[in-house]
Amino acid sequence: MNDSQVGFIGLGLIGGSVAKAIKAKYPNTKITAYDPNTKSIHFARQEGVVDTIAASIDDAFSCCDFIFLCAPVSYNITYLTSLKAVIKPECILTDVGSVKTSIHEKVIELELEENFIGGHPMAGSEKTGYENSVSHLIENAYYVLTPSSKISEDKIMHYIDYVETLGSIPIVLDYKEHDYVTAAISHLPHIIASSLVNFVEKKDSSEKIMKNMAAGGFKDITRIASSSPTMWQQICLTNKENISLLLNDYIEELSHFKDLIDSACENDLYHIFDDAREYRNSIANSSLGPIKKIYELYCDIIDEAGGIATIATILASNNISIKNIGIIHNREFVEGALRIEFYDEDSSKRAFALLVKYSYHIYER
Numbered sequence: 001m002n003d004s005q006v007g008f009i010g011l012g013l014i015g016g017s018v019a020k021a022i023k024a025k026y027p028n029t030k031i032t033a034y035d036p037n038t039k040s041i042h043f044a045r046q047e048g049v050v051d052t053i054a055a056s057i058d059d060a061f062s063c064c065d066f067i068f069l070c071a072p073v074s075y076n077i078t079y080l081t082s083l084k085a086v087i088k089p090e091c092i093l094t095d096v097g098s099v100k101t102s103i104h105e106k107v108i109e110l111e112l113e114e115n116f117i118g119g120h121p122m123a124g125s126e127k128t129g130y131e132n133s134v135s136h137l138i139e140n141a142y143y144v145l146t147p148s149s150k151i152s153e154d155k156i157m158h159y160i161d162y163v164e165t166l167g168s169i170p171i172v173l174d175y176k177e178h179d180y181v182t183a184a185i186s187h188l189p190h191i192i193a194s195s196l197v198n199f200v201e202k203k204d205s206s207e208k209i210m211k212n213m214a215a216g217g218f219k220d221i222t223r224i225a226s227s228s229p230t231m232w233q234q235i236c237l238t239n240k241e242n243i244s245l246l247l248n249d250y251i252e253e254l255s256h257f258k259d260l261i262d263s264a265c266e267n268d269l270y271h272i273f274d275d276a277r278e279y280r281n282s283i284a285n286s287s288l289g290p291i292k293k294i295y296e297l298y299c300d301i302i303d304e305a306g307g308i309a310t311i312a313t314i315l316a317s318n319n320i321s322i323k324n325i326g327i328i329h330n331r332e333f334v335e336g337a338l339r340i341e342f343y344d345e346d347s348s349k350r351a352f353a354l355l356v357k358y359s360y361h362i363y364e365r
Ligand SMILES: NC(=O)C1=CN([C@@H]2O[C@H](COP(=O)(O)OP(=O)(O)OC[C@H]3O[C@@H](n4cnc5c(N)ncnc54)[C@H](O)[C@@H]3O)[C@@H](O)[C@H]2O)C=CC1
Pocket: 009, 010, 011, 012, 013, 014, 015, 034, 035, 036, 037, 040, 070, 071, 072, 073, 075, 096, 097, 098, 099, 120, 121, 122, 123, 124, 125, 126, 127, 128, 129, 130, 228, 231
């Protein structure tokens, strides 16, 4: 894989980050890239990330083993026809787009299924452009792969291996399922964030009191409203059915919430917040990206002085570093349990064996 030739069409936040991850892992890879932003693509060549700048989708891409389409989703689709004319038969054609059905449909129409595996790294941020790209962006992040029905097992396995060696965690999904899932966990939240920001702006006074007082909670749930408008416009247009369906159900949920407030239903209101807190607390947290693999263990612990220190000492004296540690209480662990997070899988496995040896009761989730 170290001598591969790799093509990029679009070299912004995600394209740039994948290209940097490839160069970091496989320095001999030759990267050919096309991006209408000439300033950033020249900068990428100066930095040594790009070897050849392509002026269009032409023969420059004919020797590529992998080609990554990394422009906004609708633009990616427009390149498939010209790529079909230049790629070699072994080429794995992939994309990083947030929506998969629209590109798969075009791939089927163009009979490119023997080459195409859809891709979606579940990592990113509200930032845009090559200047914000970093080699570690996709590290430890789930990377969804949606292989075409006619692509060979060999190509799928080769691509899974490639993604894994770049530090991501590949998951294979059907492209339609991918679009329903991402509509709920990614597209709907972006719509809610942007509409809430616009709503507050409309409701604010001329002195901008709301804007000036907006605190942590508002900022936490609206960070993603700073994302690229073109990218999100295209996601809404290409995943229309799923988003509309879920938005409809969500509006009903909000309407039910309003009814409970209007009729002052104390118990129901309490339960809505309690259920949400419970479910939210059960979702693994990570500062590195939206969906990352977490290496964690839960340990029953007697509520006595020095309990946490004893465990920390056992782990430290065996050279196991702890990333995060703390007591949690919820329905699953009514009496409280110690949650210990590690930096990697090996540390988590070694800690498990060690704590079991010391007769602790350990759970994995
Ligand atoms: N931003 C995020 O957090 C994530 C984005 N994605 C997907 O990655 C893709 C790229 O998004 P970002 O890198 O975030 O956006 P970006 O705005 O940082 O980069 C897009 C790049 O595409 C280039 N571009 C624009 N029009 C083009 C065209 N017609 N032909 C070729 N290149 C063109 C731009 O010059 C820019 O360099 C999108 O399809 C998006 O759905 C996937 C995962 C996360």
